Amino acid sequence: MSQLAIEIKERTFNENAKKIRKNGEVPGIIYGEFMDNTLPIKVNSSKLKSLLKYNSKGSILSFKFKDEAKKCVVKQVQKDNLTGEILHVDFQYVKSNETIKMNIPVNYVGQENLESRKLFLETFLPELEVQGEVEKIPEYIEIDVSKKNYEDKIFSKDVELPEEVKLVTKPDILLALING
Known part of the structure; x- marks a missing residue:
């Protein structure tokens, strides 16, 4: 699997998704067995597009969040059917050697x-x-x-x-x- 890097920022659930996209970012979420709660995030749209161009579901991404490196798997990418614009992305947080x-x-x-x-x-x-x-x-x-x-x-x-x-x-x- 690919070892890709991407920087993410935390977002609040009440942040408007349209506004996030207008600012050049994609709303998303990270969840996983080893997390207490799901984490709402936003990712730079152009960086995400370039990463997902050749790597989609199943790719392991290394992401940087609050100066800490984590690994996650791309679980779902929602796109606009007409424009192909990424509307939302779901990641699953994983640990090394996790099944x-x-x-x-x-x-x-x-x-x-x-x-x-x-x-x-x-x-x-x-x-x-x-x-x-x-x-x-x-x-x-x-x-x-x-x-x-x-x-x-x-x-x-x-x-x-x-x-x-x-x-x-x-x-x-x-x-x-x-x-x-």
Whole structure:
């Protein structure tokens, strides 16, 4: 998983979300098993956008809050459907070696080989739920489809995960199908 850095500021629940966004920040919240209360926050919008451009749900972020470094996982990013503007972000505070459940994206590689054989990949599930220690969960799962043939199916049980990470998604879920 990525080790990214981001600075956050605390906000009060009565701060207007529109005003926060107008000031170039995104409202959000941090929660976690090891926190007494949820923490309402605000994050610089442009920095958050650049971090989330290639790293979304499942990325570990190191954040600085009141001169203290913490780690969290991006749990949810709410965007405006028309503009793509980030409206709100949820983070889960985690400790090193903590066991958590989370969804991680599935990336397919080798699709150009399918296309050269007039085949295409039809995907049904963009991410899988896994459980493991924070540091051991991969940022994404990569599946090579270059040698797949017409009507080959890829199920969640076919995915290779690190030994320390368990699949939570049911094993018989169809992830993708090769069509012609």
